[in-house]
Amino acid sequence: MGFEFVALSLPPMVIGTLAAIACALPGNFLLLRRQSLIGDAISHVVLPGIVVAFLLTGVISTLPMMLGAAGAALVAVLAIEAIRRFGRVEPGAAMGVVFTAMFAGGVLLLEQSDTSSVHLDVEHALYGNLESLIWLDAVGWASLVDPSALSLLPPELFRMAGVTVLVAAVVALFWRPFVLATFDEGFARSLGLPTGLIGLAIATLAALAAVAAFDAVGSIIVIAMFICPPAAARMMTDRLGAQVAWSLGFATLSAVLGYVMAGYGPLWLGRTDAVSAAGMIATVSGAVLLLATLLGPHRKHP
Template identity: 80%
Template sequence: MSGFEFVALSLPPMVIGVLAAIACALPGNFLVLRRQALIGDAISHVVLPGIVVAFLLTGMVSTWPMMIGAGGAAIVSVLLIEAIRRLARIEAGAAMGVVFTAMFAGGVLLLEQTDTSSVHLDVEHALYGNLESLIWLDAAGWGSLVDPVALAGLPPELLRMAVVACVIVAFLLVFWRGLKISTFDEGFARSVGVPVRLIGGLLVVLSALAAVAAFDAVGSIIVIAMFICPPAAARLMTDRLEIQVAWSVGFATLSAVAGYVLAGYGPLWIGFENAVSAAGMIATVSGLVLAVAAIFGPHRKGAQLPR
């Protein structure tokens, strides 16, 4: 394949996939350690009603209203889960199950009631995303990477995903100590004056941000897979948080690149004509990585986190 084709058709989606995977995997480390892994699952389900409501209010499929709608829905769902957990006095998992199914069902119903035949808005899109379509038409070859005119034509998702990834990295750097202490020993963190609730809240908000930005580019499946699989696999590799985060970034990158390549070129190698879903393949590869870590990971044994 020529450099032109690769730079124009494969590089942007691959980079977006890697950025999305890293943006989700970074907060995912803490969600897994805090036993909140399924928050990502709940958030990615309620993205659908969020974008449908945004579409109904604005009447168009454009990025910002949809992102705001999805973000709003994510925050509403987190608050509802917390409210139901406390009012009904039930475990968090059941409260999540109640909230995200109801909100997802509401989203599907609204979608059915709305005339969306003229726009590209459906359940499948929210689930799988359309990574393959994020191509860079202005690219003429590797040289375009230093050509400002061509760079201006990059898919906007790329810049957005990069900004979100930077915000998340910045959050982790600023709050690293507090985040680390409050994740492993909340009582101790509170006693030494760490703002435990603020940090916990920010973590959920940033996870929602990562989920919302990533769903637009790559769909909800990757979001859930990347929140959980790379951090879970990394946790089986080491006992040190810093190293675990590094492993998770490596696994996320590996899954995104290998998944994209396998989806785009894998079928051609074995004689099929059409590519398969990149989002699905990235999730699959991350699962294989986790499976390998679960069988060979040096720190796979040990005590589970206490409730």
């Protein structure tokens, strides 16, 4: 059990948890700014970025894909802001326009280019492949203190951890401006805060989290983690600090419980195959949101 768990279950569980936390953190601000769909948008617009990166380099490797995805996400963020500001369209509509247009562009690009020889498909983009992020060099719990074994952990783990730490650090450092600009933009402007830049920074953090998590776990978890844990957390408390803490707890709970239920749930029910971990994590986070909606102490309409 020790070997199997450390090698096969622990790395994907940790990566899933980190991805959930990295998305839930900016998700709290997106929720309060009524921009939750921006996470959804970003996780879709990375597709054309990845295809363009493939067309330019001719290979499927992580760095160009990450750069392409990040570039597409940035283009989308700028386009959404521009349409919202200059077109005076409500944010939801601006996001809808940009993300469908870019996703459609990505599909057309994918069709028109010769990607049949390489593994680049929509399914991988949607579900990721959390279960494949295993640590074959682990021999048991002792491997956690063995530097040579640790260096052979899946690279996604280090990438996801780095992004999670970065997102957390930026949110902690700019907590007050983020809160001020989100709560009362006019007042924040009167203090001289660059509210446009702050909005862009929050969206960029979300984009960063989305791209990193997308690479590791696919876009389903990304969408669910931007929205479900913060929305459930909002119904548990009336203070933003506590809301963020609850959301991180819910994100962790969803990732761990979802992974365990995906791997072992079907066996407990007498079935033989495991189900998609990403799908189960998203399902658990949805169930958490449902419970919070029914039972949370700070629901809007009791």
